[in-house]
Amino acid sequence: MKIIIFSFFFVLTSITGCTQEKKDNSTLVSSKNKMVNSIPFLTKQKDFIYVDKTSLKPLTSQKFINASTFTPTGFATVENEKNEYAIIDENGKIVLDFSPQTISLDVVNGLTFYKKEIEYEKKMPIWKWDWNILGGDIEKEQTYHKVEIGVLESKQILLNEDIPYLDDYFYLNFISVNENHVYWNGTLYEIKKSRLNKIDNDIVELLENSRFIKESNKTYSIYELNNKKAIHNGLNGIETLSIQFGKETITLNAINKERYEPEVPKLLIDNKTNNIYAFPQYEKVFPKQIRKATSSQIDFIKKTSLIYSITNSPYFLLGVFDYDDDVWAFDWLYIDTKGNVVDNIDTYNFKVLDQIGYLVWPDAKMIIPHQYIEKNWKVGKINSYEGMNNLYIIRVEDVSKKLRMKGLWNKEKNTWEIKPEYYAITVLDAEKEIYALQKEENSLYTLYDNKNKKNIGSKSYKSINSEGLVNVKLNSGEDIYYYIDIYSGKEYKEN
Known part of the structure; x- marks a missing residue:
């Protein structure tokens, strides 16, 4: 085989x-990490407010049309009714003002890196016009995107550029080298007082x-x-x-x-x-x-x-x-x-x-040894993610039934942790073995705790991500999004 x-x-x-496989080093500077106990809560008015995870008591009076969970460093992105985005801390204080630019966050070595980006049409000088002679049209504008990337704690701006849409694209993909150094965009930086200082550049590969x-x-x-x-x-x-x-x-x-x-x-x-x-x-x-x-x-x-x-x-x-x-x-x-x-x-x-x-x-x-493969089975594609150790998601095709399903195989024990009876298996927490299972194509996802061999909660969802953001279709046909605790199934929304 x-x-x-x-x-x-x-x-x-x-x-x-x-x-x-490596251990997660995104939060090596643990002294900067916080015990975050707040979560976005969806109200009947379809607003998000931040509440205490345990008591569900509101922490501020602020309302947003969209809100993220907090990073380990204590920051979240929010969206207001004007479709503007900002970053707040756990007290609700705005640390990066509202603007039309979308915002992404990532935490590496205990620092919070942000990316602001917006796409827009920019008027071009005549020598850069796109002359369509056959069609008779003249494109006088080009699509650009404005990108800003920086360190939230020190307000240090690492990049601020307007770039043609088809030119370079900058990602929020900082990599920890050790607790005092990070690598990003071809450059090696040393961390000092929450600021990045360049120490080498023209790097094409980090080893x-x-x-x-x-x-x-x-x-x-x-x-x-x-x-x-x-x-x-x-x-x-x-x-x-x-x-x-x-x-x-x-x-x-x-x-x-x-x-x-x-x-x-x-x-x-x-x-x-x-x-x-x-x-x-x-x-x-x-x-x-x-x-x-x-x-x-x-x-x-x-x-x-x-x-x-x-x-x-x-x-x-x-x-x-x-x-x-x-x-x-x-x-x-x-x-x-x-x-x-x-x-x-x-x-x-x-x-x-x-x-x-x-x-x-x-x-x-x-x-998976041959003796564990049933007569009509054909082993297909295999997935393994960081933190899964000896667990592998394996696609099995039953040739006689022309059916492809996925299961979770334990290589060390030579056994199916989850039998190949599912259309999709999504890893939500590899270390704690929390998965989202989809029985058939287009069916709903359920939460599953593999360590304790039990389903989590009684609800099912159109989608579930690792932060607990779920998508549910109401009886009216409307889709709504809200957060749950992927470890207990507790839902953070008003009934």
Whole structure:
């Protein structure tokens, strides 16, 4: 049984991601985090007010047409009757004034980052008009978006730009390097008194263990934080690799070939030493010769098209793209830094994903043994998210019934935590194993506590997100949104 990773029309280059599970580091500076005990509450008048989660007692007299939950740092976004957006603190004080710009928040290292954005039509000078000669129309305006990104606590503005709609787009995707440093938009920052100070830029890839890659004219260098001298310098991207086996030189062509050129090549070579470093962490040298391998393993290696470094191990992953019936699949071998080839290795905290987030490695054979797959079943796509550990959401097709359903498999116990009887399984809290289950397509979602093996509450919803925002259709046909406690099912709305 091979894991199906994409259909016939996709190619090997669909594999774009490797992930290694990490603990959530978005709130490392715990002293800045607050015990938030307030929640948006929907009134009969369809306004939101903030109430105490336990007593439901109103905390302020303020009313909003939309309101978010509070961040761990104590801030929320709200919308007024004019469709303007603002940020308030837990006392209801406005800390970022109302404006037509939509607002997003994210917390990293105990700091609250905000993004304000609005789309508008901008009048252009005559030399930038879009002349449609055949249609007779002249477009004198272009769509722009105005973006502001900053730190809420210090009011520091990191970016404030007006950008053509089809040009650069800026995301609120700050990444914690350690408790005193964050990475964003190609720049490494040090945190001092709730402000970000630039310490390095032109970074194209952030690696583990406070390492990062810089690029200049298609030449790459790997650095460590607080070390101005590069660990590896003058690296170039390659797609061809040669490895010695006895007197034979095995040349592998089109390794890690991408449909779209990645920002950092998946293989980097040091032209001075001929050392080759592999994606995703580029942390160890690929062996220059094979010391131990069988003849069948050598035949496999000659067809290899994917080489990834398995992080926190001495191994590299070797993949051969194989065509089996009407689906694409991978077969695998492994080689260590000394050049020893093996068919199997121990499980490592390392995953390979395809471009839309489905699991490729470890594959189905490693996750669900053949004896647990029923006669008419075909194992399909697999999902695994940060914090799920040995739990995997697996799609199973009953070939005889032509029915595709999802279940939650426990790899450690070799058992179904949730039997494959659901159209959709949504992870709301991976650590506490809280899920939203949808029995059939277009049916409603229910809350499920997998640790305690019980349903949560008695209600069902059109949608549920991890913050507890649910969507319900009333008897009148109107859709309403309000919040619930995903751990108890308690609803924060007026009956």
